[in-house]
Amino acid sequence: MDYYEKTKGLIGEEKFNLIQTKRVLIVGLGGVGGTVFMSLVRSGVIHFHIIDFDNVEETNLNRQVLYTLNDVGKAKVDVAKDFALSINPDIDIKVSNVKLSEENIDDVLDSHYDYICDAVDDVNAKVMLTKYAISHNIPLIVSTGAANKYDPTKIKISTLDKSSGDRLAKKMRELLRKENIDISKINCAYSNETNENLSRNSLNSLIFVTSSMGLLIGDFIFKSFIK
Numbered sequence: 001m002d003y004y005e006k007t008k009g010l011i012g013e014e015k016f017n018l019i020q021t022k023r024v025l026i027v028g029l030g031g032v033g034g035t036v037f038m039s040l041v042r043s044g045v046i047h048f049h050i051i052d053f054d055n056v057e058e059t060n061l062n063r064q065v066l067y068t069l070n071d072v073g074k075a076k077v078d079v080a081k082d083f084a085l086s087i088n089p090d091i092d093i094k095v096s097n098v099k100l101s102e103e104n105i106d107d108v109l110d111s112h113y114d115y116i117c118d119a120v121d122d123v124n125a126k127v128m129l130t131k132y133a134i135s136h137n138i139p140l141i142v143s144t145g146a147a148n149k150y151d152p153t154k155i156k157i158s159t160l161d162k163s164s165g166d167r168l169a170k171k172m173r174e175l176l177r178k179e180n181i182d183i184s185k186i187n188c189a190y191s192n193e194t195n196e197n198l199s200r201n202s203l204n205s206l207i208f209v210t211s212s213m214g215l216l217i218g219d220f221i222f223k224s225f226i227k
Contacts, residue, residue, distance in 0.1 A: 003088050004044045015226040016044055022114040022225050023047035027100065027129060029076045030054075031063040031205060032143045032189075033119030035214025036221070038065055041084045043222050046091045048084070051108065052076040053099040063207040065214075100125055111136045115221045118142045119214075123171045130176060130186060139224065141217055144169040144190040147203035152212035154193040157220055159184050165192035187220065189213050 002008070008016045024045055026037050029052040037050060056064075056071040056079060071079045077095040084091045096108050100120075105128060116138050118129045126142060133140035142160065145168040154165075160176070160183040163169040169190050176183050191209065 007044050011226055019044045019222070019225050020046050023049070023112060024221060025049045025051070025109070025113045025116045026119060027051045027117070027125075028119035028121070028143075029064075029066065029080050030060070030119065030121070031065075031207065031210030032146055032214045032217070033117065034064050034066040034076075034080065035211040036117050036119060036143075036218045037080055037084070039215055039218030040222065041087055041091065043218070045222070046088065048091070049094040049096070049110070049113065050077050050080055051096040051098065051100065052080075053097060063205055063210045065207070065211060100128065102128060105132060111138070113138050115224065116140045117217060117221065119217075121145075121147075121168070123168060123175065126168075126172055127175045127179070130172075130181065131179065134181065139187075141187040141189065141220055142172070143213055143217060144172070144188055146191065146210045146213050147205045149191045149193050149209045150206065151191075151193050152208045154191045155189060155209070155213050155216060156192065157187065157189050157216055160186040160188045163188055163190040163192075165194045166190045189217050189220075 022045060026033050054076050056067045056074050056076055058072055060067055066080050066083050075097045077097050081093050081095050084093055098108055116133050118126055144166045160173060173183055
């Protein structure tokens with residue numbers, strides 16, 4: 001049986017074959033990045049590099065689609081790889097169980113990517129990945145804050161200069177402008193939800209928001225390949 005019969009039926013054989021030549025880097029396999037990975041695996045992308053330094057925790061299970069209770073304590077990248085291979089054993093996945101830094105980024109990344117998805121929650125790492133993508137002329141999309149958000153219909157994809165209502169995006173804009181980087185050319189997914197009752201000191205999140213953002217990013221990458 002053809003895993004991707006229904007995908008081919010919708011987009012055609014030629015575009016599907018094109019998708020299967022593409023390689024995607026996903027950094028961060030949490031609530032957003034895990035859904036990006038899942039959606040692209042199920043849609044026909046077969047070449048990946050996935051990066052995360054965390055292990056699965058019980059508190060991840062309310063929103064992170066790749067993991068179950070049986071995975072608690074395991075490296076997220078290993079569980080994600082097994083998940084993908086359980087769908088299509090021919091998928092090609094490079095895994096890096098590492099935290100990216102200025103010191104190791106050139107050793108960990110190989111620059112042979114057709115798209116980069118930044119789904120990390122550390123602003124300095126996001127700036128570093130953005131600079132890497134620009135310097136290597138690789139298309140990039142950035143996820144901004146999905147924590148303390150309640151309404152998935154408030155999520156949008158635009159460029160970073162047009163994002164609003166998100167503190168992480170605001171900090172990214174500030175740091176990148178200091179580096180003289182044109183933020184109007186950086187794609188990002190963000191929520192413009194501004195309900196202050198949800199802005200607490202602790203970071204809490206729901207699958208409706210994290211996976212909605214992940215699905216929008218996955219769709220954005222997928223459709224960029226077949227335009």
